[in-house]
Amino acid sequence: MAGHSKFKNIMHRKGAQDKKRSNLFSKLSREITVAAKMGMPDPDMNPRLRLAVNAAKAQSMPKDNIQRAIDKASGGEGEDYQEVRYEGYGPGGSAIIVEALTDNRNRTATNVRTAFSKNGGNLGSEGSVSHGFERLGLIEYPASAGDEEAVLEAAIEAGADDVESSEDGHTIWTAADALHGVANELEKTLGEAENVKLAWKPNLTVEMDEKTAATLLKLIDVLDDDDDVQTVWGNYDISDEVMEKLDS
Secondary structure, eight states: OOOOOTHHHHHHHHHHHHHHOTTHHHHHHHHHHHHHHHSOSOTTTOHHHHHHHHHHHHTTOOHHHHHHHHHHHHTTOSOOOEEEEEEEEOGGGOEEEEEEEESOHHHHHHHHHHHHHHTTOEEOOTTTTGGGEEEEEEEEEEGGGOOHHHHHHHHHHHTOSEEEEETTEEEEEEEGGGHHHHHHHHHHHHOSOSEEEEEEEESSOEEOOHHHHHHHHHHHHHHHHSTTEEEEEEOEEOOHHHHHHHHO
16 A cells, blocks of 8 residues: 555546536436446445445535436436447547446547547547556545544555545545445445545556646546536646646
8 A cells, every 4th residue: 555646636637627517416317327227226235326326425416316316217217328438549648538328329429539539639449548547446535534544544444455645635446346345344434435436547647748738628628518428537647837827
C-alpha cells in the first residue's frame, strides 16, 4: 500500500464537472434502473444496484428519485438500455475510455465519434486503449473521514489493495470483484463513502501542457454532456499550475 498519485487530480476534475452537469440525476437514475432490472430490486441483495444507489446518494440525489428509478425497473418500465464501451485517443496522445448506457447504439456511436473528431481526438476500436488501464474498484472518502494512518488501517482490515491519501481526501483501490465487500466493511469503520464505483485506472499517465489540456477538457465536457454517456476515464495528468491557468 502506498502514497499519493496524480490520479486524484483526474478524479477531482471529473467530480467538479459532474456537479455542474444538469443531466447528472438522469444519468444516475438510468444506472439505478438498469442495475435493478439486471438483478434484485433490493440494494442489499444486488451489489451493482447498491453501488448505483450509493453514487446517487453521494451526489445528494433525493430518496424519492432513487426509489422511483428502482420502481421503474420493478414495474418493467423504462427503455431497454445496453452497456457500450468506446475507446479512443484524445489530444496529446491521451487514452480515453467512454462508458455509455444507450437505447440506440447508432446514435451514441455517432455522437461519441463526432465528439472525438471535433476535439483533437479519434475513436479507436474496442481494446485499442483499455490494455493500458486496470479495471479496479474505487472508494473515495473525504479527508475528514480520518488521518492517513487510520484510513490505511481500516482499508487493510477491509481487504483493500491500495490507499492514496492527500489533503483532498482518501482514494482506496480494490480488486473489481471485491469492491462491494470492501465498501461494506469500510462503511462500518469510516461511515458512508463519497464515491463507490468500478473504475478504469491508468497504468501510466500522460502529462498535458496548457494547450493540449484545454482541448482535452473540451472533449471531456462534450462527452459528459451526452445523455447516453455515463462515465469518461482517461490517462491524462494535468498539473495544478496548468489547471490554474485554464481556470483563470
